[in-house]
Amino acid sequence: MTASGTATVRDEGARVAAPVLRLAGVGWRVGGAAIVEDVTVDVREGEFLAFIGPNGAGKTSLFNLISGIVRPTSGSLTLDGTDLTDLPVHTRARRGIGRTFQTSSLWPRMTVAEHVRLAAQARQGGSHRLWRRASAYATEVTGVLERTGLGHRAGASAAELSHGEKRKLELAVLLVGEPRIMLLDEPMAGVSAEEVPALTELIRTLHVDEGRTVLMVEHHMDVLLGLADRLAVMHHGRLLALDTPGAVTADPVVQQAYLGEGL
Numbered sequence: 001m002t003a004s005g006t007a008t009v010r011d012e013g014a015r016v017a018a019p020v021l022r023l024a025g026v027g028w029r030v031g032g033a034a035i036v037e038d039v040t041v042d043v044r045e046g047e048f049l050a051f052i053g054p055n056g057a058g059k060t061s062l063f064n065l066i067s068g069i070v071r072p073t074s075g076s077l078t079l080d081g082t083d084l085t086d087l088p089v090h091t092r093a094r095r096g097i098g099r100t101f102q103t104s105s106l107w108p109r110m111t112v113a114e115h116v117r118l119a120a121q122a123r124q125g126g127s128h129r130l131w132r133r134a135s136a137y138a139t140e141v142t143g144v145l146e147r148t149g150l151g152h153r154a155g156a157s158a159a160e161l162s163h164g165e166k167r168k169l170e171l172a173v174l175l176v177g178e179p180r181i182m183l184l185d186e187p188m189a190g191v192s193a194e195e196v197p198a199l200t201e202l203i204r205t206l207h208v209d210e211g212r213t214v215l216m217v218e219h220h221m222d223v224l225l226g227l228a229d230r231l232a233v234m235h236h237g238r239l240l241a242l243d244t245p246g247a248v249t250a251d252p253v254v255q256q257a258y259l260g261e262g263l
């Protein structure tokens with residue numbers, strides 16, 4: 001498949017493993033503006049696909065289209081062959097599309113453990129009256145906090161956490177839903193340089209050890225080069241390139257798109 005110009009878009013998803021998520025010609029127009037245009041990607045099971053691109057390229061908008069926050073004005077999305085295009089956010093979440101946001105989505109006065117417990121209770125859906133007692137979730141909460149390296153911070157309020165710990169807690173909340181696909185929107189944003197390696201390692205563990213399919217928007221190329229199986233380059237709403245990190249960073253069309261901004 002060729003996305004644009006002479007850049008390489010090697011969409012090998014279908015050949016290497018069964019695609020779990022398929023985007024076919026996805027576009028999103030607002031008024032007269034094309035924010036996302038004709039994006040076609042097969043995401044394979046267990047893949048780590050990173051989205052890069054200059055500011056305003058349409059990366060977050062594409063995540064909004066995948067998670068269902070906005071609906072595409074053209075094209076379609078399927079998960080395991082089931083059409084998602086017109087399904088709302090909560091239905092997509094129940095089907096396995098989980099997401100974190102660029103800005104923190106935590107409650108400052110709630111503790112770390114309470115965040116995870118609330119996510120476990122909310123997963124049941126329905127009336128709050130049907131929720132099991134808080135103590136019924138203790139083992140699950142402890143397990144998720146251990147997996148995300150937050151066991152020692154269970155009683156801390158979100159406001160007390162460092163930026164890196166907040167990002168870990170957002171991942172912990174996400175994991176409660178056991179998502180098939182994790183969409184991580186700039187997880188390193190605001191995180192200090194000292195905390196980046198531990199957070200990177202946690203994301204790597206979730207991907208490699210737990211085999212999770214990860215889609216991640218990130219500006220830190222050094223983080224992505226050690227994690228991503230493929231890089232998707234967005235530019236002016238379009239997919240400019242899709243290939244291995246080595247091939248994408250060497251691609252002159254990609255380098256031209258980043259001119260002056262550094263890759």
Ligand SMILES: Nc1ncnc2c1ncn2[C@@H]1O[C@H](COP(=O)(O)OP(=O)(O)OP(=O)(O)O)[C@@H](O)[C@H]1O
Binds near residue numbers: 053
């Ligand atoms: N609801 C909206 N209405 C109109 N324009 C929008 C809307 N949402 C996003 N845009 C515009 O779409 C473009 C793409 O924005 P988007 O946030 O998807 O880019 P991005 O690649 O994630 O950027 P960044 O790296 O800075 O986060 C921007 O020009 C933005 O202003």
